[in-house]
Amino acid sequence: MAGLALPSLVLMLVINGYPVVFAAVQSVHGGGLIRLGPLVGAQNYTTALTDPAFWSAARFTLVFTLCGVFGSWVVGYALALLTRRAFPGQALFRVLLLLPWIVPVVVSSMSWNWLVATRDSLLPELARALGFGNVLFLANPTLAVITVCVFKVWISYPFMMMMSAAALEAVDEQVYEAATVDGASRWQQLRHITLPVTARSTYISWILMAMFSVNDFATIYLLTGGGPVNATTSLVVLAYRAVFQDFLPGYGVAVSFIMTAVLVVVSVVLFRQIRRSAMA
Incomplete structure (x- = not known):
């Protein structure tokens, strides 16, 4: 059986491994997109770590990731609790709640641009009507x-x-019934039963969402392009600009590898939390 799986494993290793190895080689070289330049060692990494633009992008990436992970978890968990019990129209309500995830991000970003992009958009006009003046959300x-x-x-x-x-x-459900008989409130049931029992799934969802958020290029680029004045430039947007606009692939790939290293550390920490919750 191992021999039958070997060709597929080799093919996957080549397809996934070659780009990583080539990117690692490129991160320690100069040159452009077409031709590999001279060996510069860790210079690209040093340049990135001493570049104010890198740290500005890192700060925004941290804020963006924390909001993406914990903000979406709070909203998603609350809605999961809300729709847990059956009620008329439950299936339709759940489908409608999934629409932001189902609709392509291009469509969603265009819709939000229509809402906030210009002074004549819906939300700026509403802000003026409420007496807040000209509120330019993306400027x-x-x-x-x-x-x-x-x-x-x-x-x-x-x-x-x-x-x-x-x-x-x-x-x-019998756990909740027993807790109710013992006089536990809804908040106590949530804190001492629901959250601990669902902790493993929670940590896994945090890991996945952290990866999605750090690597989320489309959401930021389609909505703001990284502006204004680089306020919403994340590390992945910075890496994209370095490679495809400034033609500095070594620097851009170095930024990407730094992002990857941080994600690995965060994933290891959360995986340890998963093990602890499993043993608890």
């Missing part, structure tokens, strides 16, 4: 960061809701 750096983070939560909560709903199915 003000702080408002742009908030808008992008809210957009990320909006398109990500369905994934968290599905993960949470699947985990909640494993909670035995």
Whole structure:
């Protein structure tokens, strides 16, 4: 059986391994997209770690990821709890809640641009009507960061809701009945029963969403392009610009490898939490 699987394993290794190896080689060389330049060692990594633009992108990436992970988890978990018990129209309601995840991100970003992009968009007009003046959501750096983070939560909560709903199915209803008899409140049941029982699924969803958020290029680029004044430039957008606009693939790939290293560390920490929750 191992011999039958060997060709597929070799093919997967070549398909997935070659780009990684080539990227690693490129990260320690200069040159452009077409021709590999001279060996520069760790210079690309040093340049990235001493570049103010890198740290600005890193800060935004951290904020964006934390909002994407915990914001979407709070909303998704709450909706999973809300739709857990049967009620009229439950199936239709669940399908409607999944729409932000189902609809292509291009369509979603265009819809949000229609809502907030210009002073004549719906939300700026509403802000003027309420007496807030000209609120330009994508022209003000702080408002742009908030808008992008809210957009990320909006398109990500369905994934968290599905993960949470699947985990909640494993909670035995008799446990809640016993807790109710013992006088436990709804909050106590949530804190001491629901959250601990669903902890493994929660940690897994955090790992996956952290990866999705750090590597999320389309959400940011389609909504703001990384602006204004680079306020919403994440590390993946910075790497894209370095490779395809500034023609510095070594620097861009170095940024990507730094991102990967941080993600590996975060994943290891959360996987340890999964083991602890399994042993508890």
